[in-house]
Amino acid sequence: MARKQGSHAGTTGPKVRDAALRLFARHGFAAVSMRQIAAEVGVQAGALYLYTPDKQTLLFELMTDHLRDLLEDWQPPGGGPVAELEDFARHHIRYHLDRPDLVFIAYMELRNLTPENFAAVERLRGAYEARLEAVLRSGVADGKFDVPDVKLATMGLIAMLTGVTTWFKDGGRLSRVDVEDIYWGMVRKAVSA
Template sequence: MARTQGSHAGTTGPKIRATALRLFARHGFAAVSMRQIAREVGVQAGALYLYTPDKQTLLFDLMRDHLQDLLADWTPPVGGAMAQLEHFARHHIAYHLDRPELVFIAYMELRNLSPENFAVIEALRRDYEDRLEAILRAGVAEGVFDVSDTKLATMAVISMLTGVTTWFRDGGRLSRADVESTYWDMVRKAVQGG
């Protein structure tokens, strides 16, 4: 099959992924066709299948790579649970603010994954959640956190931190550093109880 003029194997694959991500985030997975992705990329529809077997795999790959990159990017600092929690909160916000479309589809398009793909994504999410829950458990053991249900607290903290991507815009009233500091203060107060 001939490649559309101007396409290049080294750039077309990433362009397909970026276009699919943008379209999935804007219109929803179900509303986007492979033909629409191809049109936006500037290739023939059949050319997409040189890079991905189907739309489901494209969605799965975007979600999986996002979560694998997130897991690989975060390493807890040496120190007590409070320092680790602060690092987690700040890292989560900083990492996700640069990826709002990935965050959106990672949460909103789970229902469109096949059961097998959902199980993989759920395991990666659980790995990330487990890292935070381990910090919270350590903080309870150290006596610095007052959390009766570490699993519930884990979900609440992640939900709060992830919500930043829905409203934050660079150049707005608050800088990224302001947002990180404010959210860290709210997380700290939430787990200290009192």
């Protein structure tokens, strides 16, 4: 019997994803086996295949679900490019600080995706980047921003904002709000807003 007594599809499936997320973030995708994931969940290795066809699919779904949720969670609020840029910066920091393992995997495990899965993830990343790029282009067109290369500024700002997840710790010297405020100041100066 593949399913452990007391396991349920509605709870075990999310546990499989959560265990894979933790293990991939801690040890790296290549170092984690399906047996390790099963042990973390408390099911037999064969039972995992009731929830996912393979480890690659788990990685791909973690990444794409993260990016789809991110795209759904931030929509330009209106109010002009300065207000939208501030909202983007603050949202990006808040959203990513709550999901450091997903952020790590989304950037560090791209190399482990199949070419088809990589292309799908890149399309979603591109859609998110395009939102910031549109805000910056609007600000340049309105004379609010002075950005010599909008595409480069887009990539630089996203990298800067995402980098917070590598060092921020709750309970440290700065609160989340402090970090948002300081980063918004740096973003504003970077685009001369």
